[in-house]
Amino acid sequence: MxxxxxxxYAEPWWIQLLKALVIFxxxxxxxxxxxxxxxxxxxxxxxxxxxxxxxxxxxxQPMADIGKLLFxxxxxxxxxxxxxxxxxxxxxMLTAVAVMALIPFSDTxxxxxxxxxxxxxxxxxxxxxxxxxxxxxxxxxxxxxxxSGGKYAFLGAMRSAAQxxxxxxxxxxxxxxxxxxxxxxxxxxxxxxxxxxxxxWYFIPQFVGFVIFLVAGFAETNRPPFDLPEADAExxxxxxxxxxxxxxxxxxxxxxxxxxxxxxxxxxxxxxxxNVPFLDxxxxxxxxxxxxxxxxxxxxxxxxxxxxxxxxxxxxxxLGWKVFLPLATLNAxxxxxxxxxx
Amino acid sequence: MVYDPGSDVIEVVRAPEPxxxxxxxxxxGETLRGLKTTLxxxxxGPHTYEYPEHKTPVYPRFRGRHKLHRFEDSxxxxxxxxxxxxAACPADCIRVVAAENTPDNRVSxxxxxxxxxxINMSRCIFCGYCEVACPFDAITMGHxxxxxxxxxxxxxxxxxxxLAEPLERAxxxxxxx
Numbered sequence: 001m002x003x004x005x006x007x008x009y010a011e012p013w014w015i016q017l018l019k020a021l022v023i024f025x026x027x028x029x030x031x032x033x034x035x036x037x038x039x040x041x042x043x044x045x046x047x048x049x050x051x052x053x054x055x056x057x058x059x060x061q062p063m064a065d066i067g068k069l070l071f072x073x074x075x076x077x078x079x080x081x082x083x084x085x086x087x088x089x090x091x092x093m094l095t096a097v098a099v100m101a102l103i104p105f106s107d108t109x110x111x112x113x114x115x116x117x118x119x120x121x122x123x124x125x126x127x128x129x130x131x132x133x134x135x136x137x138x139x140x141x142x143x144x145x146x147x148s149g150g151k152y153a154f155l156g157a158m159r160s161a162a163q164x165x166x167x168x169x170x171x172x173x174x175x176x177x178x179x180x181x182x183x184x185x186x187x188x189x190x191x192x193x194x195x196x197x198x199x200x201w202y203f204i205p206q207f208v209g210f211v212i213f214l215v216a217g218f219a220e221t222n223r224p225p226f227d228l229p230e231a232d233a234e235x236x237x238x239x240x241x242x243x244x245x246x247x248x249x250x251x252x253x254x255x256x257x258x259x260x261x262x263x264x265x266x267x268x269x270x271x272x273x274x275n276v277p278f279l280d281x282x283x284x285x286x287x288x289x290x291x292x293x294x295x296x297x298x299x300x301x302x303x304x305x306x307x308x309x310x311x312x313x314x315x316x317x318x319l320g321w322k323v324f325l326p327l328a329t330l331n332a333x334x335x336x337x338x339x340x341x342x
Numbered sequence: 343m344v345y346d347p348g349s350d351v352i353e354v355v356r357a358p359e360p361x362x363x364x365x366x367x368x369x370x371g372e373t374l375r376g377l378k379t380t381l382x383x384x385x386x387g388p389h390t391y392e393y394p395e396h397k398t399p400v401y402p403r404f405r406g407r408h409k410l411h412r413f414e415d416s417x418x419x420x421x422x423x424x425x426x427x428x429a430a431c432p433a434d435c436i437r438v439v440a441a442e443n444t445p446d447n448r449v450s451x452x453x454x455x456x457x458x459x460x461i462n463m464s465r466c467i468f469c470g471y472c473e474v475a476c477p478f479d480a481i482t483m484g485h486x487x488x489x490x491x492x493x494x495x496x497x498x499x500x501x502x503x504x505l506a507e508p509l510e511r512a513x514x515x516x517x518x519x
Contacts, residue, residue, distance in 0.1 A: 045380050047389040307380045308373065323366055 092140030156238020191273030
């Protein structure tokens with residue numbers, strides 16, 4: 001019986017449990033690294049050092065930050081809606097981590113005689129799953145802003161809703177080209193289609209799709225230059241205005257998990273996943289290759305943040321609907337024709 | 343009747359501007375140029391002085407913590423307690439109480455000396471008027487600027503503190519630096 005979707009390969013339940021724990025652990029090791037990297041790299045871009053006081057090279061700064069946030073008083077505005085206010089950061093966190101289960105770090109490998117797929121799950125509807133959780137993720141921001149009971153939070157939530165919906169369309173359409181070239185929604189299939197001789201990574205034939213996916217990814221993760229839901233200058237902090245302490249830490253960490261997830265998705269879909277060009281490394285190298293590609297894209301996120309100023313709201317909307325959506329549609333159309341003709 | 347604003351109101355045409363493809367291409371190019379610019383800043387490296395370890399040298403005329411002086415040969419205080427510095431002080435942070443020198447208790451070179459000389463550093467604005475007002479060059483501005491303290495009362499500097507050789511913690515800028 002198929003409950004939700006066909007699954008490429010399923011292990012016994014205890015391996016799946018172990019895999020879930022490992023993926024969770026790896027992601028939560030990456031979050032402080034990305035947190036620190038963001039501040040250090042941003043500092044370098046601005047002729048500064050960034051944090052370098054806590055621990056060697058400031059390595060313990062994220063720990064100190066998170067520790068500080070967790071020890072703060074849980075504060076809730078009087079006219080907020082209690083359970084939604086508490087639920088919103090949890091939704092943000094959950095959806096961010098859930099997509100990470102999709103990222104394939106390698107194909108199925110033998111570990112001590114047991115066949116294990118180095119991914120959380122490989123459903124045949126992989127990309128749809130990612131977008132489904134992306135769709136739920138915006139409830140996190142939306143409910144967070146709405147349940148706060150403040151006008152800035154509400155405005156931020158409205159903006160994030162509009163922005164996420166606008167860019168999800170373009171992001172989805174940008175992937176249609178990749179899906180058509182592969183003929184599958186499964187992420188491992190997509191990576192395999194980019195491996196071997198004669199096949200190139202999809203960012204070359206699907207360059208337009210790659211750029212649109214990446215830029216829409218910036219918008220989806222509310223990163224500069226698309227950080228309008230937060231927009232410190234006009235909306236205080238947008239949907240997180242009323243949050244503090246642990247709940248703010250959850251939103252904060254979810255933002256960075258989202259960056260990692262979008263980077264890993266881009267690496268998987270367009271940069272050939274665990275493949276290395278002209279080389280055929282042993283399978284234990286594969287997860288490292290994926291991580292390196294992910295971190296390179298994370299660097300790109302930070303680099304773009306250091307470079308571009310925030311868009312005005314109407315510019316954001318016209319970029320999404322007037323430039324990216326037609327471009328993504330055209331890309332899908334051209335790809336469809338070429339796939340049929342060739 | 344239809345409202346007619348007249349010629350004062352300029353009509354703004356809201357329509358897609360021509361050359362969208364070219365401007366999109368240009369925006370893309372400009373974005374890449376911006377990314378190149380920021381990466382060049384990265385390559386330059388930080389321009390930061392890491393303050394507590396590395397102090398910016400101060401100029402010789404820098405106005406920092408005050409110093410009171412003695413005559414080098416006789417060891418007598420230069421201050422004669424005239425209170426001109428206190429009168430010149432716009433922040434009113436100097437307090438001088440003068441006393442008469444006696445033959446067996448000679449403190450300063452003049453007729454009188456400052457029995458009490460206090461500067462309230464929490465009020466001082468480091469304008470240097472006291473230095474200008476002093477007829478005997480008894481008070482000058484030093485180079486030390488690290489004056490913070492945990493207690494406000496510790497910031498009232500007494501005559502003994504001002505006369506003592508101060509810690510020169512701030513490096514002096516050399517010629518051409």
